[in-house]
Amino acid sequence: MQRPDIDVLLDRLRQSYPDARYELDWDTPVHMLVATILAAQCTDERVNAVTKTLFPRYPDAQAFADADLAELEEAVRPTGTFRQKAKAIKSACRMLVDEYGGEVPQSIEALVRLPGVARKTANVVLATCFNIPSGVIVDTHVIRLAGRMGLSEHSGPQDIERDLMRLVPQDDWTFFGPAMILLGRYVCTAKKPDCPNCVMQDICPKIGVAR
Known part of the structure; x- marks a missing residue:
């Protein structure tokens, strides 16, 4: 070939x-994880417009884990498939709080266990936030x-x-x-x-x- x-x-x-660099806006690994979940079948520009107000409202994994699901759905609605994404974000952040002290784990094996996180999302987070070459x-x-x-x-x-x-x-x-x-x-x-x-x-x- x-x-x-x-x-x-x-x-x-x-x-x-x-x-x-990946063109999603973020300030913490948790926020990068959330932004990457939202980016599925959605443009980075639209995600960045949503997270501009979403991140101040939910500053960390605990806030997302404790979020009212209906309110979170409404907040991420412009990114499409919003019910599925809101559920994944809330569940993933609950797992971060319960198993990782609210921090994003720095291994692909741990990340792909999180709801809504496949290899692409895990690779984005590890490469962007931690400069870890877990894959392409x-x-x-x-x-x-x-x-x-x-x-x-x-x-x-x-x-x-x-x-x-x-x-x-x-x-x-x-x-x-x-x-x-x-x-x-x-x-x-x-x-x-x-x-x-x-x-x-x-x-x-x-x-x-x-x-």
């Missing part, structure tokens, strides 16, 4: 996005780019993550995910990839992209 040289790809990502963040942008660049022949996020973890040095995992997300969000978009202005133009096989 044709694919770019990973060292060249990483070098160009660093030149384009030297300070790459794989969202819709990374799935799309991995296919177009020939980095993975799989379609499922877990299979794609395994492929990327084999290709990308572990020291680069916390940078690679957010940088690829930015490239996918602003350049290699779903409907109209801007190949002529992409830093990967000459090394990308452009798999599945209309010529």
